[in-house]
Amino acid sequence: MDQFLDKLKNILSSEQIKQREPMSEHTTLRIGGKADYLVLPSNIQEIRQVLLLCKDYDMPYYIIGNGSNLLVSDSGFSGLILKLGSWFSDITIDEDGLVRAQAGVLMSKLANVVAKHEFAGFEFAAGIPGTLGGAVTMNAGAYGGEMKDCIISATVLDKEGEIHTLEKDDLQLGYRSSIIQKEKLCVLEVSMKFASGSKQEIFDKIHELNSLRREKQPLDKFSAGSTFKRPEGYFAGKLISDAGLKGYQIGGAAVSDKHCGFLINKDNASAKDFMKLIGEVIEIVEAKFGVRLETEVKYIGTFNSD
Ligand SMILES: Cc1cc2nc3c(=O)[nH]c(=O)nc-3n(C[C@H](O)[C@H](O)[C@H](O)COP(=O)(O)OP(=O)(O)OC[C@H]3O[C@@H](n4cnc5c(N)ncnc54)[C@H](O)[C@@H]3O)c2cc1C
Numbered sequence: 512m513d514q515f516l517d518k519l520k521n522i523l524s525s526e527q528i529k530q531r532e533p534m535s536e537h538t539t540l541r542i543g544g545k546a547d548y549l550v551l552p553s554n555i556q557e558i559r560q561v562l563l564l565c566k567d568y569d570m571p572y573y574i575i576g577n578g579s580n581l582l583v584s585d586s587g588f589s590g591l592i593l594k595l596g597s598w599f600s601d602i603t604i605d606e607d608g609l610v611r612a613q614a615g616v617l618m619s620k621l622a623n624v625v626a627k628h629e630f631a632g633f634e635f636a637a638g639i640p641g642t643l644g645g646a647v648t649m650n651a652g653a654y655g656g657e658m659k660d661c662i663i664s665a666t667v668l669d670k671e672g673e674i675h676t677l678e679k680d681d682l683q684l685g686y687r688s689s690i691i692q693k694e695k696l697c698v699l700e701v702s703m704k705f706a707s708g709s710k711q712e713i714f715d716k717i718h719e720l721n722s723l724r725r726e727k728q729p730l731d732k733f734s735a736g737s738t739f740k741r742p743e744g745y746f747a748g749k750l751i752s753d754a755g756l757k758g759y760q761i762g763g764a765a766v767s768d769k770h771c772g773f774l775i776n777k778d779n780a781s782a783k784d785f786m787k788l789i790g791e792v793i794e795i796v797e798a799k800f801g802v803r804l805e806t807e808v809k810y811i812g813t814f815n816s817d
Contacts (some may be wrong), residue, residue, distance in 0.1 A: 514569045519548065520798065527551045530626070534583040534811070536782070537575065537594060539640060540776050541733045542785060543583025552599035555699055557673045562697065565591055573811055574697050576642030577617065580649060580735050584812030585782045592811075595644050604628055610705065614644030614698040618651075626717060631659055631708025634716040635713040640736075644698040648691040649807075651682040654720050659684040661703045667696040674699070674773040685741055687807050695744045729767040733776035738789065747804055747815070748772030751792055754799045763796045764788040786814055 519528055528550055534543030551559045565572045570761030571590030573580065578594075599615030602624050610630070612621055622637035639646060647665055648659050661678060664678050683690040724730060739747035751757075751771035758768040760777065762784030767773040774788055789806060797803045 514651060515564070515570060515622055516548075518564055519561070522557055522564065523550055523552065524680055525757075527553065527694070532592070534581075534587055534592070535576075538578035538581045538583055539733060540578075540735045540737070540785070542585075542776055542780060542782050543572070543581075544585045544587030544782075546588040546590070546592040549594060550591060550790070551594055551596060551598060551667050553799050555668070555674070556592065558595075558697060558699070559668060560806075561591070561593060562668065562670065575811075576615065576645035577640060579639075579641040580645060580808055581737060581808050582782055582785055582808050584810070586812055588812045595642060595697075596681065596732060600611070608704065608707075610703045611700060612643050612703070613700050614642060614801060616643050616649075617641070618643060624718065625703075626710065626713040629707055629710045629713065630705035631713050631716075632705045633654065633703075634713060634720060637717045638721045643701055647682070647684075647698050647701055648689055649687050650689050651687075654723075654800075657684075662703050663702040665698055666700040667691065671747075692809075714782045716719075718776070727770055729769040729775055731775050732773075734767070734773045735808045737772045738771060738774040738806060738808055739792075740807045742802050742804060745800075745802055746772070750800055750802060750804070751794050754792075754796050756792060756795060756803075759788070761788045761791065780813055782812075784816065 514543060523814040530548055532549035533545050535541050545625045550561055572593055574593045576595055595615035597717045599613045602612040604610050609696060618636045618639045618641055621643060622633050625633045638815040639651050646658050662679050664676050664681060666676050668674055741747060748771040752768060756766045757771050759766045763778040763780030765775055767775045793804050
């Protein structure tokens with residue numbers, strides 16, 4: 512372990528390495544125990560070297576962006592969390608209108624830059640509180656748009672430290688899924704193309720969608736967004752509400768009474784509370800309506816079944 516840390520220090524500065532880092536500070540749910548290491552690389556070479564070091568030392572690792580779709584266990588993560596954030600957020604636009612952005616850029620910032628350049632079709636993304644890397648991995652979407660509609664290709668790093676450019680079809684973008692997590696790839700950069708539009712109309716659309724979110728979603732509460740995927744032919748929130756679970760609470764975790772599809776950290780919830788709540792919601796909805804909900808949120812660490 513000490514040797515691993517020494518080698519990590521040869522790659523990153525001390526301010527880029529955090530030890531025994533509470534994951535509750537890196538997730539929008541504000542839940543999660545400590546990760547042995549959390550590192551903040553600032554360039555591709557550093558990411559590559561860190562991943563190769565993990566491989567050499569058999570160190571488990573997990574890549575995160577803004578932590579807006581994560582539930583981390585109360586016991587944290589035995590391994591290394593690689594977080595792509597603000598040090599990795601350049602955006603460039605070439606004369607053909609190809610938008611290239613690094614994986615750590617926040618979707619709100621990217622949507623703003625895209626809108627300022629009078630490109631339409633990314634308005635849906637402005638209110639998604641994650642990074643571009645997370646959005647590609649999840650094929651994030653909202654209000655009829657999804658990442659799949661605008662991606663041309665993504666540059667990724669594989670487990671062996673090799674860089675590849677994957678075209679849109681290679682990314683296998685499905686409903687809240689892609690090849691990225693299946694193959695444990697790290698998204699570095701994404702190329703996107705948009706249609707031209709009127710700046711005023713694009714910003715109006717962004718404001719309209721953001722107000723809709725504020726009206727319908729519990730944005731003042733800690734959450735990971737929609738906890739469940741949309742079951743075919745149904746809406747998770749409606750099923751949960753119709754099952755009488757609005758506001759239903761276990762420990763500090765609760766079904767939001769503003770939008771039942773959002774489970775929230777209402778009052779210092781533990782990951783255990785949250786898991787119990789997820790389990791009960793799934794069971795009750797299935798018993799009432801015969802529809803088995805599946806979670807959209809990603810789990811990090813170990814969860815006991817008790
Ligand atoms: C209030 C709220 C509203 C939301 N609304 C929406 C919505 O409208 N639509 C929607 O789709 N989602 C929504 N979400 C969920 C979440 O914001 C998205 O899934 C988002 O794309 C996750 O990005 P992130 O950077 O936070 O990723 P994280 O939560 O950090 O990670 C999510 C997944 O992406 C992987 N990942 C992240 N970065 C990389 C990278 N660079 N390379 C490889 N893998 C990576 C992680 O390993 C993990 O599997 C919402 C969440 C909240 C809290």
